[in-house]
Amino acid sequence: NNSFLSKVDPTLYISQRIGNIYTGSLYSCLVSLLILDPTIKNKNVMLFSYGSGLCSSMLTAKIQSNPLSDYQIQNIIDKLKTRVKISPE
Numbered sequence: 001n002n003s004f005l006s007k008v009d010p011t012l013y014i015s016q017r018i019g020n021i022y023t024g025s026l027y028s029c030l031v032s033l034l035i036l037d038p039t040i041k042n043k044n045v046m047l048f049s050y051g052s053g054l055c056s057s058m059l060t061a062k063i064q065s066n067p068l069s070d071y072q073i074q075n076i077i078d079k080l081k082t083r084v085k086i087s088p089e
Contacts, residue, residue, distance in 0.1 A: 011029035011033045030047060
């Protein structure tokens with residue numbers, strides 16, 4: 001679906017690489033968006049998190065400009081690329 005690919009997929013960059021971090025997932029999705037759209041400016045985003053025990057949170061935010069520097073973005077990408085895959089055995 002084109003809507004999913006344009007609106008949701010860019011937020012999954014980190015979680016697709018490190019897995020679910022539960023409470024932190026909401027914020028890793030936000031950072032993923034900032035990484036994959038470094039020129040983001042004046043955009044409204046909706047953040048939704050569902051936890052166990054029927055607890056959920058939904059909030060909106062306006063990103064006035066990307067707070068991450070080019071160095072910070074590249075540093076996160078580099079750290080994710082240098083991980084070593086190890087067999088559970």
